[in-house]
Amino acid sequence: MPPSAFALELGGDALGRDRSPTWSDRPRVRFGIDSGPMLAGVVGRRKFQYDLWGDAVNCASRMELHSEPGRLHISSDTWKHVRHAFACTSRGRIAIEGMGEMETFFVDQALAPRAPMATRSGRAANSLGDGAETQGQSDIDSRRSS
Known part of the structure; x- marks a missing residue:
């Protein structure tokens, strides 16, 4: 399973698979996912902190920012990895700060259990x-x- 598909399943589980009547009581979480290279490491001398850097990290942050509560918002790079496993709806081309116009997608559901x-x-x-x-x-x- 590609890491991007794993991330989508994790996000789907966090949102809840079935939107029961209690769905409105759940936190209104937004998710953004991008795929690509990044660096990861621990920084700090006294207080250590794990951090991630790279365009994919910045793009994922923008995907979350432009998402809607209760939705998984993914970049076209991630969509290319998961399009055979998840039904997605294109949002068309939208302006993403610092990245220009990009086609992005909302993940609707897994295509197979x-x-x-x-x-x-x-x-x-x-x-x-x-x-x-x-x-x-x-x-x-x-x-x-x-």
Whole structure:
């Protein structure tokens, strides 16, 4: 699974897959995703901070800024990676500060349900690693008991 598809699934899970009557009670979160090279590292001498730099990071920030509450907004670079896995609606060309006009997309839904993935324990997990978190917790629990 490409990292951009993983990010879209993560955003979809954060927004909630089914918009039940309680949807209006949920936080109105906006998401923006771009794909491309970036640098990552820890900065600071006394207080360490992990940070990301690059055009892809700046573009993702702009995608979030121009998104709507409850929507995943992606760049055309990300759309090229995920167009076969997610139904998207083009927003047409919009002016993005510092980047000019770009075609962008809203992600509407996954085209097919996620297939479960097996974890090291052999249990099924969704592609976001729910089972892997459980496996990690069982590793911690087994260390505590030894």
